[in-house]
Amino acid sequence: MRKLALIVRHEFRMATANKAFVILTVLGPFLILAVTVLPTFLANNPAAMSAGRPVAISSAVPGAAETLAESFKAMGVAVAFTDDPQAAKAAVLDGSSAGYVVVEAGWPDAGRALFYSKTGVDATMYASTQAILGAFARELRIGAAGIDPALVRGILADAPFEVLKIGPEGNEESKTQDDFMEALFVSLSFVMVLYMTVLLYGQMIGASVVREKTSKTVEVMLSSVTSRELMFGKIFGLGLAGLLQYGVWISVALALVKLVGPAFDIAVPASISPENLGWLLVFFLLAFFLYSSAYAALGAASEDEHHLGQLAWPLLMFLIVPLVMVTSFIMSPDSALATALSIFPMTAPLVMLIRVLVSDPPAWQLAISVAAVSASVIGMALLASKIFRTGILMTGKRARLGEILRWVSVK
């Protein structure tokens, strides 16, 4: 145990005392910040985009300027009427005006409506203008056809429709499309974090074992410790580094939810809850041990990192498949496929995490999933330590996966 502890400490130090680790640990929270808080700050509505600058309006169609002004004001955008196209364009160009709208005589049937933009990409701004003018044009045409615009408005008005999510205690919660987008977004970020870290740490273990072989450190190490101590020392050392990293990220996320959010009155997505963060950590640890054991074995069996890349392909597939199907899992988290893959050990961490985030899988399924992965972790570790023992001393031969599996039976 003392030797194992020494290896763990050494590997932990090697993993954490490098720039990449520090950068990733520090940048992680910014990523979390980006997906949680930033969207509310982003200028994706006209008011934020105009930032107090007026939109200049010049209209030859009666009522158009007034309708625009009224609607813009309702959105929180200032307007200014103008008769001087040159000055208005200059104002757009120098940025003092958020845009310049011209409605030509004869519009909407003969004349044009124009939006002068400085960048051409302020879509939110001109899309709003287009919508306002579009509605106004319909009213003009309806009026011209001799129909009462108020009647048409009444007929075309949206019919009420609500989505209610029934909570476990029978409470009802109103849901909108935005909530779906939010769930999609948060789930995607969680799954991406899990996928990236598991892959990253798995490959780090694999590469570290290959380096141990190619740098010939392995014989020196094995002259002091057993191959089992060496392998588990590496896995636990890196696992500890991963735990530290997740600790930092989760603390930042919790601080956002509990402190920063309420203090600055920022709506933090509800799915970033302590409970869900807890599940993220649980599934990270399970997936980490499962994949890092496998990677350690493959690393030991590899000649070099290139060879490792080839051998690790099947392993990678188990991580990629759930990722490709993530949207469908989010939309139907309790489908037969999702349920099956959330119990199959290799895909369970990713798929079950999605289900936990967007749905409410039965406790027994969660229990089976966690138990299945835990059992596989033990099985994989035993298998890996056998492959590791034979593979780590093997050089000069590019073994195939089949041969590698046969090493398990080497006495």
Next chain:
Amino acid sequence: MLKVEQVVKTYETVRAVDGLSFEARPGEIFGLIGPNGAGKSTTIRMIMNIIAPDSGSIRFDGERLSESDKARIGYLPEERGLYKKAKVGESLEYLAALKGMRLQDARASIDAWLRRFGIADWRERKVSELSKGMGQKVQFIGAVAHKPSIVLFDEPFSGLDPVAQDELLAAMVELKAAGVTVLFSTHVMDHAEKICERILLVDRGREVLYGPLAEVKARHGRNAVQLEFDGDAAFVKDLPFVETVVAYPRWVEVELREGSEPDQLFRAVAGRLRVRRFEAVTPSLHKIFVRLVGRSPEETAGAGAGEALRA
């Protein structure tokens, strides 16, 4: 004392080690000698308990080898085996700690060795910055800092300049004087000849020769002459009393047929070559190996073991 008895190790179809037996004693430098692929590394790995022999036994002071014996062994691998990104001092402390040494003791021992090799300034430098020679010294310290009772040196001189070789050699002799069992493995016969007191010469996992070097040479010593000269010595190999010749442009080692005298050769070359040196010698280990095995030790011992397992 290290006692290896009838050890056998088979990899799939290849017998890497086929019934080797030998003893290495405290205070002696024992040579484990043979071409690449002869089974040296496999034997060393079995002594270090990295792999288990299929049959046979390895004993330290009469006790069967166990995992706890690893603390008593020091190992210097042929190729550098240190974590490149780590600092020299850190790496050495780590290795000593794995051998069960307390940190203070390890530091004192490591510092003493670093000073002895004149590389104390390199303590805080990264391993990757070391030159080959310095790397080998650091690796050497890694093998001996924990004060082992047995040290295994695998090709310790490969790629080193003569000065570095002498430094390492002096350190090895010091260890021997301190009562350490020094096991020295090499395929370079010249090195073994200069350093080892007793040897085991192996080929394809089997013993070729075993015993004190002087005795081995005496046993296989026939009439041999080393000759340094100016001129063309091509005719020497055609002389009737000459058995074999190892020839270089200005130097030959000539083995005479049984019953012949060095004097006959002297008379044959006198006048035909300008003789610089003429010395009757026991044949070199290299020569003995060639005669017994039928090929030069620089050639590997055949495919199988060597390729698959660097045996």
